[in-house]
Amino acid sequence: MSKNFLRFEMHTHTSESSPCGEITAKTLVETYHKLGYDGLIITDHFRPKFFDQYGHLPWVEQMAIYREGGRQAAYWGEKLGLKIFWGLEIRFSDVAAGDSRVNDYLVYGITEEELLAMPELAHQTLRGFSALARKMGWLFLQAHPCRSPYSNEDEGCHIVDPTLLDGIEVLNAHPVHLSNNEKAAQEKARNPQWLTVMGSDAHFVAGCGLAHMDYQAPVNSITDIVKQIRAQRQE
Numbered sequence: 001m002s003k004n005f006l007r008f009e010m011h012t013h014t015s016e017s018s019p020c021g022e023i024t025a026k027t028l029v030e031t032y033h034k035l036g037y038d039g040l041i042i043t044d045h046f047r048p049k050f051f052d053q054y055g056h057l058p059w060v061e062q063m064a065i066y067r068e069g070g071r072q073a074a075y076w077g078e079k080l081g082l083k084i085f086w087g088l089e090i091r092f093s094d095v096a097a098g099d100s101r102v103n104d105y106l107v108y109g110i111t112e113e114e115l116l117a118m119p120e121l122a123h124q125t126l127r128g129f130s131a132l133a134r135k136m137g138w139l140f141l142q143a144h145p146c147r148s149p150y151s152n153e154d155e156g157c158h159i160v161d162p163t164l165l166d167g168i169e170v171l172n173a174h175p176v177h178l179s180n181n182e183k184a185a186q187e188k189a190r191n192p193q194w195l196t197v198m199g200s201d202a203h204f205v206a207g208c209g210l211a212h213m214d215y216q217a218p219v220n221s222i223t224d225i226v227k228q229i230r231a232q233r234q235e
């Protein structure tokens with residue numbers, strides 16, 4: 001019997017492509033398979049610093065390194081019957097528009113072809129990317145927008161100009177970071193036009209499966225998911 005709703009994880013990292021990832025794509029997919037999810041979205045960190053260390057390589061090769069975790073996950077997803085899509089957790093190279101040095105943003109609906117054609121995305125500004133996301137139809141949400149600082153050098157996350165965002169990750173279930181989800185919920189209440197997602201921000205096995213989103217079947221691509229998130233505005 002086919003299911004009416006499919007369960008997805010919206011926010012995951014792999015050790016192949018995220019420097020802070022402690023779980024291989026294979027183990028990540030196996031873990032979500034055991035937890036009964038129907039699919040997950042790989043959102044490895046897409047940061048200026050990551051690409052700077054490979055700056056001597058052509059963009060296509062930099063992207064191959066960045067995409068390795070996603071590629072491995074797709075392979076294991078195919079084997080185990082999980083739908084694997086991918087997005088970005090992007091950080092910008094500016095601190096304008098109220099952006100913090102450690103603010104992160106989730107992007108859904110961007111394709112590998114689009115990324116390959118735009119090497120400038122590795123060093124984008126918040127305002128520049130926001131405008132581009134609108135033009136391209138990508139969903140652009142601030143991740144864990146109220147997260148507390150976690151070291152002396154870290155200033156924590158700050159919500160930026162709300163008009164630059166499609167919405168926020170209203171619940172981030174990372175078990176180590178202090179996400180202050182109740183503050184994020186208050187921010188959402190102040191900005192009712194925002195779309196919302198929830199995610200585990202999985203970096204290791206114990207951090208998997210702490211949040212989920214259910215989507216109406218069929219879900220055959222990330223585009224189907226983006227459409228259903230956008231439909232929150234009509235509810």
Ligand SMILES: [Zn+2]
Nearest residue numbers: 013018020021
């Ligand atoms: Zn991370």
Ligand SMILES: [Zn+2]
Nearest residue numbers: 011013089201
């Ligand atoms: Zn993350």
